Amino acid sequence: MNNPHLHLRIETTKKSRIKELDTEPIPFGKIFSDHMLVANYSQGNWQDVQIIPYGPIDLSPATSALHYGQAIFEGMKAYKNSNGEPLLFRPDANHQRINQSAERLCMPAIPESIFIDGLKELIKLDDDWIPNKNGSVLYIRPIYFAVDESVGLKPSDSYKFIIISCPVGAYYSHPVKLIVTEKYVRAFEGGTGAAKVAGNYAASLIADREAKEKGYDNVIWLDGIHRRYIEECGTMNLAFVIDGVVVTPKLTGTILAGITRDSVLTLCRDWGIPVEERAIAIDEIVQAYHQGTLTEAFGMGTAATIAHISTIGYQGEDMIYLR
Secondary structure, X not given: OOOOOOOOEEOOOOOOOHHHOOOOOOOXXXXXXXXXXXXXXXXXXXXXXXXXXXXXXXXXXXXXXXXXXXXXXXXXXXXXXXXXXXXXXXXXXXXXXXXXXXXXXXXXXXXXXXXXXXXXXXHHHOHHXXXXXXXXXXXXXXXXXXXXXXXXXXXXXXXXXXEEEEEEOOOOOOOEEEEEEOOOOOOOOOOOOOOOEHHHHHHXXXXXXXXXXXXXXXXXXXXXOOOOEEEEEOOOEEEEEEOOEEEEEOOOOOOOOOHHHHHHHHXXXXXXXXXXXXXXXXXXXXXXXXXXXXXXXXXXXXXXXXXXXXXXXXXXXXXXXXX
16 A cells, blocks of 8 residues: 555644534534544545545535445444543454445555544544543544546546544434335345445435335345345344344345444354354244244444344334344
C-alpha cells in the first residue's frame, strides 16, 4: 500500500455543538459529531489526509459514484471504559472488510495508516461525543466513493474516503418483527451480496417499506435461486436456536460477513455452545417452530447489536413469541 505513515492535518472546530445534543432519546444517525476525517486518492496515491469540522462537501453533478455506484461503507462503534477512555471494537476487521468491498468494486485499497490511525485520532478529538448513557454509543460510519468528474463507464481514477460519527441510542428498542420476502431478492452468487456496497441497501428499501406497511420491522431475505434458503435480514445477520444448537446461514458469497456475527459465534464456541453454519431452509424453521424445537431467533449486527426476534411472518402465518 502507498503512504505507510500517516501525515495528518487537523483543523478543529471553532465552536463545538456538543451542548446542543439532546440525549432523551438520542435519535439514530441524525446528529453528527464535530469533526470528520477526509482523505483523497488521485494519480495513484493517497493524499490530503485531514481532520476538519463536520460539514457539507462539494460534488460535481458528473461525480461518477452518482452514475455508476462505486460507493461502499462500514459501520463501527466507539465506547468508553470505566476510566472514561475511548475504545474501538475490532477496527482491524472493519478495515479488512472495507478493502474486500473495495476490491469487488474495482477501487484501490485504503491504507491501514489512514483507516486505523486516522480513525483513532478522530475519536480522540471527538471523545466527548461518546455517550455515557447505558445503551448509547458513538456510531462510526466510514464511507468511500468515486469522485471522477466523468460519465464514462469505467473505474474511477480518483476517490474520496470520509469517516463521520454520531451518538446513537438503540437501533431496535423492542423485540423485532420480521417477514420473509418471496417477492424480492437481495443477492446472487457472483454478485455484490458479500460486499458492503451502497447499492445493496438501495435495492432493499422497497422490501423494507412494504414490510413496515404490514407492521413488521424488516425482512428476511431468501436465496436468489431456490427462494428457499434463509440468508440475512436487511439490517443484520440471523441465527436460530434449534434443539439447543445455534444455527446460522453459511457464508456463501451472498451474505455479508458480519463482524458481530463472527464475534457471537466465536463466543458461543468458547462457551461450549454448539454452533452450525449451514444452509437453513425456511421450511425447516416453520417445522421446528410447530414442533417446539425452535426456542430462539436473534439478529447480529453493529447497529442492531444482539436483537431478539419475536415474530417471523411467512406465507400469511406469524410465528410468534420466539424466545
